[in-house]
Amino acid sequence: DYTFNMRDGSDNNARFEFNLGLDDTTVWFANVRLIEVGEADPLTVERNALPDGNFIYNGTFDQGKERLGFWSSSIQDSAAAKISVNNFSKFPIMERQLVVDVTQTNGDPQQVSVNQPDLKLEANTKLLEHQL
Numbered sequence: 001d002y003t004f005n006m007r008d009g010s011d012n013n014a015r016f017e018f019n020l021g022l023d024d025t026t027v028w029f030a031n032v033r034l035i036e037v038g039e040a041d042p043l044t045v046e047r048n049a050l051p052d053g054n055f056i057y058n059g060t061f062d063q064g065k066e067r068l069g070f071w072s073s074s075i076q077d078s079a080a081a082k083i084s085v086n087n088f089s090k091f092p093i094m095e096r097q098l099v100v101d102v103t104q105t106n107g108d109p110q111q112v113s114v115n116q117p118d119l120k121l122e123a124n125t126k127l128l129e130h131q132l
Contacts (some may be wrong), residue, residue, distance in 0.1 A: 057070040080103045
């Protein structure tokens with residue numbers, strides 16, 4: 001068994017190697033598996049601005065459980081809604097979108113919310129708020 005922490009986002013060019021040294025002896029591998037044993041809670045990761053200056057993490061909706069890593073949602077008891085990410089198999093990765101299907105509210109916009117809590121903003125910065 002070998003356990004490692006994947007600290008960065010997925011990388012399609014990443015590889016897992018078995019380094020056996022310089023010996024030229026034949027080696028056989030059997031029953032090798034790479035499995036996910038747990039997922040870190042993305043809300044506990046210290047978040048600084050991304051290289052492009054953006055404070056919003058996972059704006060492409062491709063990380064975490066149900067592709068909603070770093071996002072938090074709330075649906076009050078008197079409301080009905082489903083929050084998801086569009087079907088990956090139907091759309092190219094760059095077109096993935098958040099889907100909020102609200103079927104019942106009393107008109108209060110706070111009944112259904114999707115947000116990123118605890119954004120680390122610096123002095124003299126502005127946060128634009130968008131309501132669904």
